[in-house]
Amino acid sequence: MSLLTADSVSKNFGALNALKGVGLSLESGQVLGVIGPNGSGKTTLFNVITGVYKADGGKVTFEGRRITGMATHEICRLGLVKTSQIAKPFARMTVLENVFVGGLYGRGLSLTRAREDAYEILEMVGLADVVHQPSGSINVAMRRRLELARALACGPKVILLDENMAGLTPAEIDGALELLHGINKNGVSLVVVEHVMQAVMGISEYVIVLDYGEKIAEGTPDEVVNNRRVIEAYLGEEYA
Amino acid sequence: MSRGLVTGLVLAAVLAVLPFVWPGYHLSLLTIIFYWIGLAACWNLMCGYTGYIDFGSAAYTGVGAYVAGILMIRLHLPLAVSILAAGMGAALVALAVGWPTLRLRGAYFAIATFALAEALKQVAEEWASLTEGGIGMTFTIRLDEMTYYWLYLGLSGLVVGLTWWIEHHKHGYGLKAIHEDEEAAAQVGVGTHVLKIKTYALTAFFIGILGSLEANRLGYFKPDDVFDVHITIKMVIMSLLGGMGTVIGPVFGASFLQIIEDILGAEFINYYLVIVGVIIVVVIMFMPNGVARTILLRFKKPAGAEK
Amino acid sequence: MLFIQALTNGILLGGIYALYSAGFSLIFGVMGVVNIAHGEMIMLGAFTTYWLFEILRLDPFTTLPFSLFGLFVLGYLLQRFVINRVVDAPPIMSYIMTFGIHLVLANVALLAWTADPRTITTSYSGANFKLMGITIPYIKLITFLISLAVVGGLYWLLHHSRTGRAIQATAQDRRMARLMGINVRQIYAVTFGLGAGITGMAGSLVASFRHVEPAMGLPYTITAFCVVVLGGMGYIPGALIGGLILGVIGSVSTMVFTSGWSTAITFFLLFLMLLFRPAGITGRGIVE
Structure with missing residues (x-):
């Protein structure tokens, strides 16, 4: 099937x-x-x-x-998760928080688990250096990765x-x-x-x-x- | 965390005994300040965090006042029961209004709520057999002045505390995500519609309670008083001055505006709304983050990357 | 018979509803700005007519060009120098801003002209004729016809003039319009001016049969919103449809109940529309 x-x-x-x-x-x-x-x-x-x-x-x-x-x-x-054509980060939230929201809501994780999970995912997609930056301030290539990371956080x-x-x-x-x-x-x-x-x-x-x-x-x-x-x-x- | 808790408890204790040290006229000023902190904090929790602007919050002070009024005066129910029912009545109205409008663009919500307060005022005027219409209602049972102060202190503390809690928990992140981009929020699993409605009904609940208590404190009310659009106006501007979408913003905004109003007095009321309007326009033009936050950010600019 | 009379009154009233809602719809459709100060444009138009009548003894209907021009200039300047600052910000900024403008205009008018309601009485005020047993006041009929003409004119302007087409292009896609060499900020200012101008004319017409007072604006803003939701937000012909429907409902429900209830019924209708058909009866409103 x-x-x-x-x-x-x-x-x-x-x-x-x-x-x-x-x-x-x-x-x-x-x-x-x-x-x-x-x-x-x-x-x-x-x-x-x-x-x-x-x-x-x-x-x-x-x-x-x-x-x-x-x-x-x-x-x-x-x-079943989609990423958008025009990367839409939650601009005033940090890169970490963006991904974190996915874990909280998409997977229903606890705050602690969602945070750990978000770190791991950001590590994997290569955004470990910018986790605490506001997501509005990162470049296009990074935004694309963030978009992907946010989708991954939803499990x-x-x-x-x-x-x-x-x-x-x-x-x-x-x-x-x-x-x-x-x-x-x-x-x-x-x-x-x-x-x-x-x-x-x-x-x-x-x-x-x-x-x-x-x-x-x-x-x-x-x-x-x-x-x-x-x-x-x-x-x-x-x-x- | 625990240090914050201790500071909070000490602050609460100091505020709770303040009226003994500083009685009389100051008690009524303090009472009214905490009343407005409570209202502004409610408005901010919904509108500041989600970005949906409610221009009809006075609908809930009005519904609260009338529910409590009818239950206490006509049905002779106890005050506590009536006040709670007032909150629930307001929350129910908020559910009914929020359900259709919070699915649509914020524009629909803004004006539907704006119209709601006016429509309810008309209903209260016309349905005289229930509400006494324009004659108004008078409470026979009231509390002692000090109790109102403690209630407002407690309620405003509760709403501000709740805002803090929400900000740091799941709901807060959901609300902020909605504010940033609703479609993207739904894509990562945020049930945007329900989350907005829940928040809206929750804040309406507290506005209803505050509105009913204030009507009771003043002893007498009529539709024009409790559905007054200026109640909403003050909630908007207090949040705006303090900084929308921040925990402490409404506390600053409400204290500041209420004290200014008190100093300038009744003489000033005619010019007051003009000045308030100008302040709104100027704040939006030059300091969309709120006055308090803009000034704070200026001070800590070098480190200011975190928020 | 009474019902047909109420129906006629409603249709006549619906024309003016359509006129003062068209500007609201236009401004929302093009810029996404909800103009909370909309009713104040009506109030200012009405005062323009009142003072021209009071001081210069101009017939109310001859004052239309003045209110059109005066409100166009005000609207243009407001958009150009104030609201344009927030067009790229989240839309809520513009709501709060127009809310501030509403406060300023209404309360400056209150300070300048006091809260007293004023009326314009001309030689033909209250005059009417009977058609098959139905009373038709001249003023209402003329008002109705002028309203239709102005809404029609606006529609024509949007579809057949150069500026109109630029406005439509901007409404559809702001970035595209910019690439096509349209000065978007200028177009916004013209649009707001246009919306305010025709709303001012509606105010002048209203002044010929209703009280004129500084606080009169708010109910008009609310009615305009209901009309526009009924007809579809941002869709100009929808204002006509919504205006007529609301006029009839208002007039019939005033006959059956009282005018206070009629406001409540209007709101309830708005609520039902938002619940079941937010894009309006025509289904062409901007919803999401």
Whole structure:
């Protein structure tokens, strides 16, 4: 049984059909990539899965349980956590406190346990030096890591990463990929949305491609890059 | 921690015996100061921490006064029971109002609460068979002046202490996360809607108790007094002056404003609101963190990275 | 018959509700600012008309351009020099700020003009005609028609003028508008001026049949909020729909109960709307 499935999910914003019956399925331990040009519905898909938006059709299940219609924080507590495309740290709280909140609420830990846990996670993602700084004052690459650390603090089984590597330098991307590999090895399944092809292809075992709110292709990274519709829709525009 | 506790106990003891040393006129000033510390601390606990602005807190002093008034005067229930019921009545109203509005943008909450206080005032005016309408209600049973002082001291201490406790525990981090970014807070598991409602009802409970006690202390009240928008105004400005979202802010803000008001006296009341308005605008323009905090931060700027 | 009369009164009243709510909706829709000082714009418009009538004997309806211009300038300056300072801050800052402005305007007016209610009595005050047994006061009818015309004009301006389109672009995406070379702060100031200006006109119209006094603003702010929630916050035609509905409800419930109850009923309606349909009857309001 799949860990996370989305079945013909659709979402409209007024006249705009942002998602037209998109499905995906994630096995335990897997890394799934979701790619597509800007505005193809990747972020909307994540928001529907995590209950930020209400789906207009279709259903989402997590560990066999229907989660469509549940609130974001409930879904988070089940172990399905999203990071945002625009890193949104709680700017006036310290880096530590940011992660700490995740442990307190996402996992329901005690104050002491959540604090210890937060230190450990920050150590792991490489933010040990800035734990007591206000999170508004750290740079973009660090914010991305903080976003990830905050998600990890919730004790997730699955993390949905929404362009967590956007705006990073190639070297930083390599670092981030390595970190994600490590997280995945520890048993956390990942769904990775990226605009940067290189980043997704390097880590995903399976990839789905969205265009104008529809799934136009899926397969292993190799299959997908050679798919004609994908080249037309997505790579075509970039390589033209 | 334990040193803080000792300091707190000593302070409480000193404040509790203060009226004996300094009786008469000062007792009523001290009483009123602690009343306002209590109210401002309630407002701050909800609005300062979550960033949702309540412009109708007077709804809860009013509901409190009327619940207690009706129970004591019409049904002859004991004072303690009536006061507790006043708090619960206010909390219930807060639940009913908070439920729909706290899901929406803060703008809806701000004006819905603003409208609430006015609407309740109208109801109290019109429903004369229950409330005596504009004629007002008079309490026959009252407490001794010293008791009011101790009650306000205790209640304001309780609310400030509660704020401190919340600040350092799970709820406080949740509230601060909501203030920073509600969507992100939900993403890490904070049940934002319920947390806001709980906090709101809790503060309304205390405002209801304080409002009913104050109506009882003054002995007589009518809709215009207890639903007065200026009650809310004072709560806002006291928190703002002291620093919103800080434990001690409302204590400074309320003491400062109440003493100033006392010095300037009744003559001044016409200009008072103009000046209060100007202060609000100027504070927001130049010192959005509150006057007290801005000044403190200036002093300890070099080390100021921690908060 | 009594009911149809109340209905007619409600519709006539609804026009002016729509007019003074449109400005509130505009300001919220474009800048996300909740203008707590909204009622004071009405009060100032009403006093503009009162003094022009009292001193220069100008007919109330000829004073409309003055209140439009006067309030536009006030609104423009307020946004330009005061509120613009907090547009990038969390929105609550702007609420508290307009709350402060509300206090200043209402209480300065109180100091300057005392709390006495004043009325404007013209040769045609109280005059009316009967149409199929229904009494229609001239003043209310003219007020209604002018209100519709002004709301229509605002709508046209937003959709067909250069400035209007810049306002709409800014409302949709501030950063994008900035990239397109729109001076966002200037547009904000113009928007606030526009909102205040038409609200001032509503004040002038109100002055022709209601008391004029410094404390009159607050109930108008609250009514405007109800109207705008009914019609959808930030959606201008919604103000028209909400205004008419609220006008009718207010007028009918005043007939059945008293005006005090009517305020309470209005609030209860607002509460139900927020509970079940926060985006307004049209579903086009800005909610989250």
